[in-house]
Amino acid sequence: MAKRLTLYILIGLVLGLIVGWAINQQIVDGSAAGAARAKEIASYFSIITTIFLRLIKMIIAPLVFSTLVVGIAHMGDLKALGRIGGRTMAWFLSASLVSLTLGLVLFHGIEFVIDLVSPGSGFGLKLPPPDATVGLDEKSFNLTNFVTHIVPSSVVEAMATNEIIQIVIFSIFAGVALTAIGEKGAPIVRGAEALAAMMLQITDYVMRVAPFAVFAAITATIAVNGLGILWTLGLFVGSFYIGLAVLWLLLFGAAFAIIGPRALTLARYIGEPILLAFSTASSEAAYPRTLEALDRFGVPRKIASFVLPLGYSFNLDGSMMYMTFATLFLARVYGVDLSIGQQIVMLLVLMITSKGIAGVPRASLVVIAAVMGQFGIPEAGLLLILPVDQFLDMGRSGTNVVGNAVATAVVAKWEGPLDVAEAPEIEPPHAPSRG
Template sequence: MKKRFGFKSLTAQVLTAIVLGILFGQFFPKYAVDLKVLADIFIKLIKMVIAPIIFLTVVTGIAGMGDMKKLGRVGGKALIYFEVVSTFALAIGLIVVNIVKPGVGVNASAAKGDISTYTKQAAEASHGVMDFIMSIIPDNLIGALAKGELLPILFVAVLFGVALASMGERAKSVIDLFEKMTEGIFRIVNMVMKVSPIAAFGAMSYTIGKFGIGTLFYLGKLMASVYLTMALFIVVVLGLIAKFYGFSIFKFIAYIKEEILLVLGTSSSESALPRMMERLQKYGCSKTTVGLVLPTGYSFNLDGTAIYLSMAAMFIAQAYGVHLSVGQQLTLLGILMLTSKGAAGVTGSGFVTLAATLTAFPMVPVAGIALLLGVDRFMSEARAITNLIGNGVATVVISKSEKEFGTEAAGSVQETQLPA
């Protein structure tokens, strides 16, 4: 029996909250800008549970798996998949922006706005390969959980999971305890999710109140190009990948519609991470695969951010009349392949990464990011949704490739929760 789409459903509540937020921001902008705190509180509540969820899920998954060769195989497959697909996303962005040329004719001298915050963060974020590797290793075990950074948490969780797996039966009581703790944390997530419509209302009110509804149409050609490119990437690229592995991208999107609307309201793919981990397991993915692939994807498989970065960089070059040869564009692509891997799934991270990229590629003026200040918030939503869908597809693909996808469980989910 299918669930009815009534107002009691989270989907309807979040969608209604987004519409009300747009209206409130338009007619009461003075008060709307103060409502950003509602979204900030919600995202902080979500971040509160991300670290323990990832840690507990990965530890119990690896400890229960017991096969270290399998662990290495899953991790290797995931990283290869991430690199191929995200590079493809970057290339698609470059191709479309070269065809459409949204920056040609834009008055670059009109770029106004304080970009010092982003350039400062970009400078702080810039580091070499060894610095990146060192940043994965936390100062101590507790520090990794306390700071909440994904890669150090994964590193500690993998080590702890391997240690428990090597203990055999002696670790059973610890694994049982961790599984019960995981269930308790997910119950907290369900409690927090009940206030997500309020967060969506606050975030959308702030966006419209601060930048104005006219901002939705400012630099419309670039926005339309970015949205179109991301839609094509999801439908064509991810759609073909999904079809090859035996599932429908449209049915999958319908299945995670609540998570997509949550991301649309908060402009943060990270806000849906705990819920996505639970949903993907119900969809049929193995617990181990979800625990390893999804969190890692939030650092290495940001398809939406990759598309945005390549298009935004070329847009600025076009706006300033900077002609980049094919070789220079390939160099830019190479830099983006590195910088896009460090972008977190939080609001504004793509903007900081763009500043870091242009700092490393001086042929395009970094000051040009001021052109995007007004519309970045709206494009942030598009790239966050693309990131979410991309990582969800990646998790299903890796799970299927490992023959750890529960066909019966997935079929049951699709029959009861997906539209005909």
């Protein structure tokens, strides 16, 4: 089933490119009316994608809660929980620093090549007026809001709004409490196990819609923007994807150094979640399948259910690399000269602010907008990259899945030998039996 689903998603992606391009060529004629008509047609296709993503969001909260509670309860040792948490955060911080630094180094490499080939030409783009506004609420990103937002005022509200980090906080308290009360909490633990099994079964049903959602998402994007936009900002988009490829090599290289040759098996197992996140531009859409893939790979459920949800709030590697690269790109096109010291400060600011971006629409752009003002870079520059943000978000989302899967597998390896992986053709188990 897993192999067939991956094939169907690929077919949906290719068909989406073809149909979207055909619509764009037939409808968009350079006029405002043509562009409006293309957006209207795209909105019809987007209904399918929206339904799919809503179905995924329907699963996330109960799945995170049940698997995390069961995982902590089965640890039975609060010292082990603290040790795993410490190792997880250490990896997340290290990966964040590497991702941000890679964005900085990559940009300067591209900049050097441009200056070498055509000195003083810059990127040759028509710039929006410096006083143009994008309409992003960058004021919401500050230390006070971030810290207070972590703690839920109501677990019901947190689950209703899919605030993963808040659900994680409550689930940790619940799991620790169940461990403390021992046998009295056994019925709740069994209920949570049943809930997790049910949600994974629902995931299988929902994933049957995935190829149609991928087709609709790609069709809608290409119908409105066309493939030409990729040529206009081809250097920016292409160099960013080169950077993502380098980041993938570093992540899997680190996994190989710690896990060994089985890192290649991990890469194969998470292929479907990566493709799903890439084609829908949503790493959240891939969460249930990533959890199942890690289970098949041999990561104990008690570790995967703890590390993976945290990763969705604290370990968005693709998004972090993008923020550094895009900010420096916009500084260059507007002629804002940043010293090495300023660039290092920018990197540190981005590393802190990026930890609060989960669940915020166009979160990477919001963080960039908030940071740009601190370094004298016009916010209007975001108008340059908005047309290709969907294509960039696809790469960011896929990379976030890679980063979190590698982080979970590495932490599991640090905790002890990995379980024996199941054969790729075997369906993933539907019950959280490990732990």
